[in-house]
Amino acid sequence: MVVAAVLMFTISTFDLAVMLDYTIRSIVYNDPRTSRKFSGIANWWGLTEFCNFVVQSFLGDAILIYRCYVVWSRRKYLVGPAMLTSTTGIICGISAAILGTTAFHQTNSGKDLTPLITSMLVLTTVTNFSTSALIVYRIWNVRKESSRYRFTVSESHRQDPLVKAMRAIVEAGLLYSMSLLVMVILYSLGHHAQVPVSRMIVQIIGITFNLVITRTAYSRDESYATSSIIIYPLRAVTINTEVLVARDSPSEGEK
Template sequence: MASKSTTGLPLDSANIMSTVLEGILYGFSVLMFIGTIWTFTYKQRIRDINQPSTVVATLLFVLSTVHMIVGIIRLEDGLVKYGNTFHDGPAGFFADVTQQTFVTKNTIITLQTLLGDGVVIYRCYVVWRSVWIIILPCMMWCGVAAFGICMVYVQAPTTNAKNVFGNQTGHWITAFLSLTLATNLLSSGLLAYRIWTIERNVSGAYATKNNMPILRVLVDAALLYSAAFCASLVCFAISNNGFYVLGDLIVPIISIAFYMVFIRVAISKKIHECLSATLC
């Protein structure tokens, strides 16, 4: 099978670095998850809790936790358990994309990405209040799902794929990353534009001081989300092993980006309720 020559870190070093950096970001995402749940539930009755957002936040936490655990297992397998049985040692193990741990991690990345993109598209629908505005993003989301499934399928243990940069896997990964990036940029752009136009037409000090930070948080989250995928796509395009590092960091970054928005929106809602109670 034809494969591209790789550059950058050795694969064993790349996997060690990715696990360490992911652990740091995961710890930060855990704190933000706790903060998110606290803002949703503090002094709230059960029926007043935003249940959809709570479910999404919990799913993001569960997926990132499982991804972290599988990453640690994969690191141990490559360095201790199975690494010496491969021709190139641990580097050969980490290069083998048909390993069950690698397939599992990519499955989680696909699910995390679909969940994140789905939330942004749903927000577009809520803000625009029109099904027509989300037709293209929904079609692109379906494309992301299809490419993600194909990407995971070609890396199954029953296939002959042996290199993530090889032709058998490369075009599916490129399509998945590119379409995910485009879907997020389009959906976030539509969402930000709608909020900006609404706020521009709203008069009063409260709207200016309280709601515009939400727009900034949405933009910051979208930029963080998109920057991670863009960097991964660049590394993959030049066959750099940094792709392994950035690929693992995508999962906690997605969680952090959405926790940012959840916390800010929840705080803004409580401020609005307090002001309304004071003025009434």
Template sequence: MAFTVRLDTAFLVSSVLVGILYGFSVLMFIGTIWTLTYKRRTQDINRSTVAAATLLFLLSTVDVILVIIEVEDGLVKYRNKFPGGSELFFADLLQEIFIAKNVIYTLQTLLGDGVVIYRCYVVWQSVRVIILPCMLWCGIAAFGICWVYAPRSSSPVSGGSYDQTFIAGEMIWITAFLTFTLATNLFSSGLVAYRIWTIERKVSALRVTKRKIPLLRVFVDAAILYSVALCSFIVIIYAYSSAVFYVMGDMLIPIISIAFYMVFIRIAISKHTQDGWSSETERGTLQFRIQPWQSGPRQSDMSWPTAQK
């Protein structure tokens, strides 16, 4: 007997999990802004990173608001008014809130993958390296437009459900969208990790102290977190249906934010530690240069001791 999930139940569980993940992402966002701005001059703040983190936070916040409104409409406001009850209400793909959530998820995915590609370019300083990631990013945008626009080009048949042709086509768009973003994330993160690894090998002999938390591991952890989430949702699509993905897909938005906040915080801490180490080195060098001039005995030290009465 196949295991089935009611959409209203899935929406309720998903909204709770989204709230938990969003709360954690808010804490990560606060930590990101604090790490990027604490004890830093205005000209030293990385404005592009702050802007990206703020956009991720705003998109996550808007998505949570839409989830709350949709759950309240389906379970309370239109529970007895919508034909077929709350389950068919959540199965209606033509609702404005539903389409708005898809747009937000597409925008956040494009923003996150764009940050990964830009980070890859900064590390490699080569346009040729990011040609394939940029092509994949364009594919993400194209498939995102298709799977957002697809529900508007169709209408449900009797009973509020959609025909199998539409469902199969929708699953193709969603799968292609997730596959392209997974490939972009893995390929770009792999290039960044490889570049950092090669640089670490070259300078490891010159470094006096080793980092307690290697920056490479942070990139790998963030890539694994996002990749596991994407693979899980791809399995959900084929195990159940695309409608279940629309419900559980809300959890991907805070997961994307959390993954990037992890990287932002670690990079800021690493840069702050490196700047502090450089300052300590400069002060130590200056003290070493001044010390020989002060090593001679001072005039007060050369006086004879006086007899104590």
């Protein structure tokens, strides 16, 4: 998790640096390479940002699949479809990046890469939604089964750690999935808003990764007390008490 956090931070920072360089060149220096005819991934700015997007998406999918794998007691057959969709989406992204380098100066390269990029976005969305749903269902099912053997001393169910975990995963999953869905729609329509949204998604992937950790981390300062007991029917208990009195034998004078 530490390695993943460092990688995501590095990629996000590098993506911001590339975007800042592109903005300065296009606004301050009026670089002709930043004009509309070089938009998309037909220049090194767009190509680099697209590669950042692909790598960040791969890290996000890999961590989410691993979490699902652990939560489901390391059952490989449950994460198999998610691994398939994620791998296929990454292959589409890598293929689009490779084709983008060969068509570096072609203004119509974006049209040729549309099926690959659209497939990558859709498959990434499916992977994120399916794995998040599996994790939430697993936690909800465990909480339901274990509710017969535990009681919670708290003011509300919000302080239940399992409920907090489900809420954090749902929030992170919806944040990521909705961002990808918006990106798919904008890219399909060819809207220029796809550029800032794609840059936001690179940052959102890292945010959702840390959101689950910070929201589900155990804190000693939490004001709830949770105990687990096994409930048995009450029975009458009989206690036998025996009293043994010892005394010295009488002396000859007393006799």
